[in-house]
Amino acid sequence: MSTLVAVAFADEKMAFDMREKLVSMQKEYLIEMEDAVVVTKNAEGKVKLHQAVNLTAAGAVGGTFWGMLIGMLFLNPLLGAAVGAGTGALTGALTDIGIDDKFMSGLAKSMESGHAMLFVLVRRATTDKVLEGLKGFQGTIIQTSLAKDQEDQLRQVLSTPAVQAYIEAQQAAPAAPAAPAETNTSAPIINTPSQ
Secondary structure, three states: OOEEEEEEEOOHHHHHHHHHHHHHHHHOOOEEEEEEEEEEEOOOOOEEEEOOOOHHHHHHHHHHHHHHHHHHHHOOHHHHHHHHHHHHHHHHHHOOOOOOHHHHHHHHOOOOOOOEEEEEEEEEEOHHHHHHHOOOOOOEEEEEOOOHHHHHHHHHHHOOHHHHHHHHHHHHOOOOOOOOOOOOOOOOOOOOOOO
């Protein structure tokens, strides 16, 4: 099952940089993403989705190749390529693999202009190495389907340096010794009925 993580950033550059870092980690086989989309909002309030892969173009290229191959074997090569490209483009346009566009747009409507969100759909990851690679990015997790402990680790990595320093100080500080339980060493008071 895939894991969804949505992170908000104060600027667009940081969101694109983090996606680029995740893509480079994917090339190193540290993470396997199904989708990685940066969502931005301009000064006029228009929300734009920046998909990592243009599925329509990918479908058209794949369709052209297979159409040409089939056309060369059985039909006219140019006709086969045209039919293949049209079929590939149509398939790519109708296939919405990954994170639901309406969900991302709806969540992004509440963000301020000039800010950005990164939505990542992760199939699997080498968690410790991915978290180490994301240090230095400053974002706020707004939605995730991670387990609680994994979410806390990611929050710590993405927090601002001041917050991260505070968290590390809290973890490094020795636990305060428990206060000794109060004991009453005096003789108990016994109420006796007066005669």
